Amino acid sequence: MSTRTPLMAGNWKMNLNHLEAIAHVQKLAFALADKDYEAVEVAVLPPFTDLRSVQTLVDGDKLKIKYGAQDISAHDSGAFTGEISGPMLAKLKCTYVAIGHSERRQYHAETDELVNAKVKAAYKHGLTPILCVGEELEVREAGNHVSHTLAQVEGGLKDLPAEQAETVVIAYEPVWAIGTGKVCGAEDAQEVCAAIRGKIAELYSQDLADKVRIQYGGSVKAGNVAEIMAQADIDGALVGGASLDADEFVKIVRFRDQ
Numbered sequence: 001m002s003t004r005t006p007l008m009a010g011n012w013k014m015n016l017n018h019l020e021a022i023a024h025v026q027k028l029a030f031a032l033a034d035k036d037y038e039a040v041e042v043a044v045l046p047p048f049t050d051l052r053s054v055q056t057l058v059d060g061d062k063l064k065i066k067y068g069a070q071d072i073s074a075h076d077s078g079a080f081t082g083e084i085s086g087p088m089l090a091k092l093k094c095t096y097v098a099i100g101h102s103e104r105r106q107y108h109a110e111t112d113e114l115v116n117a118k119v120k121a122a123y124k125h126g127l128t129p130i131l132c133v134g135e136e137l138e139v140r141e142a143g144n145h146v147s148h149t150l151a152q153v154e155g156g157l158k159d160l161p162a163e164q165a166e167t168v169v170i171a172y173e174p175v176w177a178i179g180t181g182k183v184c185g186a187e188d189a190q191e192v193c194a195a196i197r198g199k200i201a202e203l204y205s206q207d208l209a210d211k212v213r214i215q216y217g218g219s220v221k222a223g224n225v226a227e228i229m230a231q232a233d234i235d236g237a238l239v240g241g242a243s244l245d246a247d248e249f250v251k252i253v254r255f256r257d258q
């Protein structure tokens with residue numbers, strides 16, 4: 001029986017302005033009770049422009065919801081127009097930062113090398129990376145989904161010391177299941193998540209791999225979350241579209257009731 005605490009994280013992507021963010025987090029906080037937080041870690045990943053408002057609300061009302069960013073610069077400061085650094089996110093008391101999301105890899109040409117540099121930047125500033133990996137449809141159709149995803153895991157964790165790697169969160173998100181309504185079958189997701197844990201055991205140790213949380217992401221909603229969470233190597237979900245509906249996200253957090 002796993003002792004890993006499930007992590008349900010809502011990746012809002014480029015949705016909800018800072019005023020909407022406040023209303024949304026207030027709704028989540030109103031609905032979630034202590035027993036929810038005892039069973040599951042709950043986090044939201046708003047756009048950068050919302051983070052200060054979310055921080056103020058979480059601090060002011062002593063909420064148990066954690067929050068983080070959707071990206072981080074590999075650099076600490078300097079002439080990098082449009083980027084947001086680790087020190088800036090740390091100052092906002094972010095807990096998490098998503099790194100290497102498929103939309104960043106696809107639209108911003110992020111490579112495993114850059115993803116690896118961002119993972120290191122996150123740890124340098126006390127942030128926990130949610131390292132996103134997963135294959136495109138043609139890779140799955142060719143039967144190369146496991147090797148493709150494991151190469152991304154290896155690339156993202158390259159030269160990362162064990163004391164950092166043991167707290168990393170890996171999000172397995174098959175690209176063809178993101179925002180499409182096509183959820184990856186629970187057993188198919190488990191196949192890849194088990195392989196990811198095996199790769200981490202190979203890179204570090206079985207003991208360390210057993211501590212790492214592996215999320216599934218891709219069209220997760222209240223109606224399918226229980227089946228996904230029943231898989232041995234799936235320790236949470238990175239939820240996109242369904243996290244924008246507070247009631248739906250609360251149901252996902254309460255996956256045991258679905």
Ligand SMILES: O=C[C@H](O)COP(=O)(O)O
Binds near residue numbers: 101220
């Ligand atoms: O980060 C979240 C994933 O990209 C999943 O998005 P989705 O739940 O809208 O399919």
